[in-house]
Amino acid sequence: MNDNTLPKRDSISAQHRKTVAGNLIFNILNYLFFTLFAIACFFPFYYLFINTISDNDLVSSGAVKLFPRGIHFGNYISLLNVNDLGSSFLVSVSRTVIGTILMVLASAFVGYLVTKKEMWGRKFWYRFLIITMYFNAGLIPWYLNMSMLGLTNNFMGYIIPSIMSPYNIILVKTYIESIPRELEEAAAIDGAGYFAIFRKVIFPLCKPILATIAIFGAVGHWNSFTDSLILMSGNPKLFTLQHRLYIYLTSSSNISAFMSSGNVTNEMVTSLLNMKTIKFTVAMVTLIPILIVYPFLSKYFEKGIMLGAVKG
């Protein structure tokens, strides 16, 4: 064998050198591309943040570019005086918490029920559930329906429609089907009914997948903006934080319109001049909860997306 390769050694090493050079260039370009893309993804967050903590005068004169200057946290404190921000924050937090809990419990229970082959009309009802993923009546009929059900300008309008989430139910169902059936059977022999089996056997075993859908559900609730825009137009007290931010962003009126008139102090006046930083600070407040849950999120989403791929 060695004899055979010997004459070719020169050409091989030349080719080898070429491959090494090609690999090197490829690696450099590859690292370069991903570094740049990662910076592009990260920079807006950073830029927004340094603008909110820098001196407001420097921000408005455009002096803050890559590094914060004149660090202070006055903008965050002055948010306390922004009209309606508190109620929006409360609405966003409560819809996220209540909506997510109910959605997770419902998905877990329904996911368990649809694995039960003896259910009356199981196939039909399962299809009844699945079809809703691919077909909807459209925005206007949906709105008219919500208004008919009395869910417009009503906090429950955020919660009740999102309880049933077919996609999450399928994720749970797939997960439950991977749990050994013997566990359920043993509990049934001990005399446990369906609900007891669900509560004592299935639910505890499903925790990983429930954590996954809980985090996705919470992010969805927190980020949701159009439902506030469409359903709650008659009751500004029920606007979500995202909606409030959208209003601030698109509003061309003076910042003082946003402030409760009573509390304008001298310190505030400087920040009043700078509407931009107020907008950015509201955005940061909207962003921070996402950044806090993100580490938990990243732990679960790969699992979630893979389970989603084997749906059906």
Add this chain to the structure above:
Amino acid sequence: MDVSTEEVDGTNKSVPITANASSVKVKKPVEIALRIIIIGLLICMFIPAFNPTHLSALSDKNASLFTTGISYESLSEGFSRALKKGWIEQSVLTMTYIGALITCLGLVTAGIGCAVTLGELRLKRIGGSLGIIGGITGAAGLVLTLVQYPGYVNSKKPDKIEAMIPLGIYVFFAIIALCIIIGIIYLVTLPKVTEKDKYEMAPKFKLFLMFLPFIVLLFLFSYLPLWGWRYAFYDYTPGAELTSDNFVGFKWFAYLFENSATRSDIIRVLTNTLAMSGLGLLTSWMPLAFAIFLAEIKNNRFRRVVQTVTTIPNFISWVLIYTFAFALFSTEGFVNQFLIDAGAYTEPVNFLMGEDGIWFKMLLWGLWKSLGWNAIIYIAAITGIDQQLYEAATIDGAGRFAKIWHITIPELMPTFFVLLLLAIAGILSNGMDQYLVFKNATNKNTIEVLDLYVYNLGLGGSGGMSQIPLSTVVGMVKSLISVILLFAANRVSKAIRGESIV
């Protein structure tokens, strides 16, 4: 999904089947009639035309009994002026509302009774009784509503209030009476309960009843909106009633093509939609490439950091992304300051204004948001590829790119194919969030996609809510085309891969 149909069902066995032969002999037709009537009552509860609380011309003609029963606002809304001027007593409205609420509770009780009749004898008796109790409660609520009628007639401005006895009162009284009678017949014909009978229900019905509340939710929020499609066939303005007078058939469908302004709007909006979806389809290979190139990076820590950082944008809302765009690209934004400092130009440019390249800009923001996230499914798929394939290829002398070309890409193709088909099926649905937040006076013509158009036409923008029929028509056509596209995509998938995607 039904791989294990053959397996023995432990839970089924564990529940003893005790229903003895004598108690099974129930008058089936009566039972079925009772169930149908109660279900009919529950359906009538959602039909605005049968709302028994429409005691005045001022009440909202599109509110059903259910709506009135759960929210006082829906009843009092039309009377706000009358209440302010003191034409009508507040207590009359309140009592009407309480009547509606009691009727609703009665009907729900009857509904529960209907569900309980699925059980064995003892439960059947309870179900029948609940049906009767519910019927009586419902009737009591109706009576309470009806005794408010003089309050409407004797109001200070009878010509404005226009008191009337609605059709719904008769309808509900008739059906409820029928329900009570049949309920009594049912109870009488049921055999006597013996010691042996227990409170039992067959497991299949038990499971169904547990599922039922969720079926109701699904029905209310995913199927009931289809009922709203009827607005497409009426000359509807908010507050009006849907009657045979303003029924216009397919007028609005024809209007789409005949009215030149609407037609050009539709063409413009469709162009935008297809352009943006098309750009999305053209770049649908990017997540795949992203995943492959990322997998080529052997430094684990670097790879993890990149993956983490590029995924975050997917989890923030479009409103926040617009804030970023505003911070970076507006007149005072980072890019302008940077370029002016660098001497590229002196006058700042607002990159968010104007319609030049707006499709492309939207595409870039879309990629910024979702490229890293969309790559995850491919990254996971790459880790799932059998390593022996690569080892064998290395032994055969395949280089890095040969391995990518001949192993990685073919292994990822099925996933890519499915996602591509789903993207084609969703070509008309780009959502509205992104375009709504980036929309402004200077780009509104080129940024408006179909979803946003429907929203602007029906709920936002000029003309208030007057365009509801037309926007319903557009939404209807869109939904139907989307479903057809999905089935077509599914067909293609079945033909090529032998697997369905939905």
